[in-house]
Amino acid sequence: MNFDDNIMLADDGVSTICSHCSERLGDARTNALEHALGSEQESSELGPGIRADPKLFADRKIVLRQLFCPKCLTVLATEVVPQDEGRLRGWKVFS
Numbered sequence: 001m002n003f004d005d006n007i008m009l010a011d012d013g014v015s016t017i018c019s020h021c022s023e024r025l026g027d028a029r030t031n032a033l034e035h036a037l038g039s040e041q042e043s044s045e046l047g048p049g050i051r052a053d054p055k056l057f058a059d060r061k062i063v064l065r066q067l068f069c070p071k072c073l074t075v076l077a078t079e080v081v082p083q084d085e086g087r088l089r090g091w092k093v094f095s
């Protein structure tokens with residue numbers, strides 16, 4: 001089962017793995033991206049789609065957070081969020 005272009009369910013039925021290199025990323029029941037590498041940068045690092053200074057629209061510092069496959073470094077998740085919010089929102093497949 002593919003969750004998106006980069007993340008799929010492993011044959012064990014519970015592990016999430018990278019679709020490109022098969023590295024284990026986490027547990028679909030608890031934290032599907034538990035083993036992903038994270039980074040946090042200025043939101044302007046996302047590229048030309050983020051043109052305006054976030055300070056014009058928000059009182060809180062806005063940052064770009066991304067998660068990467070720890071083996072092949074494929075980008076698995078991207079968020080532009082207030083810095084004082086917790087790390088990237090987690091997700092799980094099964095309740």
Ligand SMILES: [Zn+2]
Pocket residue numbers: 018019020021022023069070071072073074
């Ligand atoms: Zn990978």
